[in-house]
Amino acid sequence: MSNDPMAFARHDHANCISTALAAADAACVTRKVKLTPIRRRVLEILLESHAALGAYDVLARLDAEGLGSKPPVAYRALTFLVEQGFVHRIERLNAFVACAHPGAAHDPAFMICRKCGTIAEAQASSRSLTQAAAANGFQLEQTVIEAEGLCPACQTSAAA
Numbered sequence: 001m002s003n004d005p006m007a008f009a010r011h012d013h014a015n016c017i018s019t020a021l022a023a024a025d026a027a028c029v030t031r032k033v034k035l036t037p038i039r040r041r042v043l044e045i046l047l048e049s050h051a052a053l054g055a056y057d058v059l060a061r062l063d064a065e066g067l068g069s070k071p072p073v074a075y076r077a078l079t080f081l082v083e084q085g086f087v088h089r090i091e092r093l094n095a096f097v098a099c100a101h102p103g104a105a106h107d108p109a110f111m112i113c114r115k116c117g118t119i120a121e122a123q124a125s126s127r128s129l130t131q132a133a134a135a136n137g138f139q140l141e142q143t144v145i146e147a148e149g150l151c152p153a154c155q156t157s158a159a160a
Contacts, residue, residue: 016047017044017047017048020043020047020086020098020099020102021040021043021044021047023086023102024040024043024084024086024102027084027085027086027102028084031084033080033084036077037067038062038067038068038073038077039077039080039081041062041065041067041077042058042062042074042077042078042081043081043086043087043098045058045061045062046058046081046087046096046097046098047098049118051097051116051117051118051119052090052093052095052096052097052112052117052119053095053096053097054093054094054095054096055071055074055075055078055095055096056071056074057095058074058077058078058096059071059073059074062074078096081096082096085099085102086098086099086102087099088108088110088121088144090110090112090119090146091144091146092112092146092148093112097110097119097121099121100120100121101121101123106123106124107123107124107142107143107144107145108121108122108123108124108144108145109121109122109123109124109144109145109146109147110122110144110145110146110147111147111149111151112146112147112148112149113148113149113150113151113154114148114149114150115150115151115154115157115158116151116153116154118151118153120151124143124144124145129143
């Protein structure tokens with residue numbers, strides 16, 4: 001896993017959101033796909049924090065905003081966003097999180113704080129896994145690493 005100094009650090013979150021939305025807009029134009037208002041809103045909802053949200057959490061937000069109350073609305077938007085690489089599915093939590101590196105081909109590694117639920121994304125180093133797969137005749141197509149622990153803020157509060 002590479003060291004991402006911004007993973008749990010304080011940062012300009014408004015800039016974080018606007019940069020990710022701009023990257024999604026540009027990628028959609030390049031790929032000739034449409035970032036509909038619902039898809040964009042779902043992405044914005046996921047960008048509002050660095051915590052994962054379940055599909056029904058996203059749906060509740062959409063419903064509260066009058067944008068749809070049926071599960072397919074959220075699932076279709078989330079499926080599109082995952083397919084385009086703007087969002088990742090966190091298997092361990094059965095939830096979704098906005099990609100910290102939209103538009104970049106990468107193997108994500110997620111650090112999940114078991115106390116506050118914050119998730120940080122870093123670049124995984126899958127070299128040893130790739131070597132093990134090759135030694136076993138397995139063709140590796142994608143890797144996702146999910147690690148659980150305590151973020152710096154929760155470590156500090158636990159020590160106090």
